[in-house]
Amino acid sequence: MDDHEQTVLDDLRAHGYKVTQARRAVIRALTGSVRPLSVNELHAQAQRMNPAIGLVTIYRTVELLTHLDLIRPVHLMDNCHGYAVASPGHTHHLVCKKCHRAVEFDGCDLGLFLEQVARETGYRITGHWLELEGICARCQAADGSAPQP
Numbered sequence: 001m002d003d004h005e006q007t008v009l010d011d012l013r014a015h016g017y018k019v020t021q022a023r024r025a026v027i028r029a030l031t032g033s034v035r036p037l038s039v040n041e042l043h044a045q046a047q048r049m050n051p052a053i054g055l056v057t058i059y060r061t062v063e064l065l066t067h068l069d070l071i072r073p074v075h076l077m078d079n080c081h082g083y084a085v086a087s088p089g090h091t092h093h094l095v096c097k098k099c100h101r102a103v104e105f106d107g108c109d110l111g112l113f114l115e116q117v118a119r120e121t122g123y124r125i126t127g128h129w130l131e132l133e134g135i136c137a138r139c140q141a142a143d144g145s146a147p148q149p
């Protein structure tokens, strides 16, 4: 078990939840993956730990972990989405369009923009969801086009 997996499991316990086999399997798969994984992929990996874990259980697990902000949905090709581990605090994901490798970056500079939207719409804005896509340095190198300085 790596440190990252342990940290997320500790967070789960700190929220008062038990570490079930399905929860451990999902967290292990996501902390061990450099790209977001779909529910089906998570299910396949969980079944390697215990073939009795059903797809519905994985859906519920993903829902719970998302609700607790331990993982985040990340948009993938063809209107499907995957999940990636989320660090505590204000972070967003940047996903490579080619290999789907995802990295997190800290915060964003949306403060003034959100204030303006709130003023214009009368809404009290309570959250936002931002995701960037691009081509990672590795895929750029594989293309033969050097990364931009």
Ligand SMILES: [Zn+2]
Pocket (backbone or CB within 6 Å): 096, 097, 098, 099, 100, 101, 135, 136, 137, 138, 139, 140
């Ligand atoms: Zn890439």
Ligand SMILES: [Zn+2]
Pocket (backbone or CB within 6 Å): 090, 091, 092, 107, 108, 109, 110, 128, 130
């Ligand atoms: Zn943000």
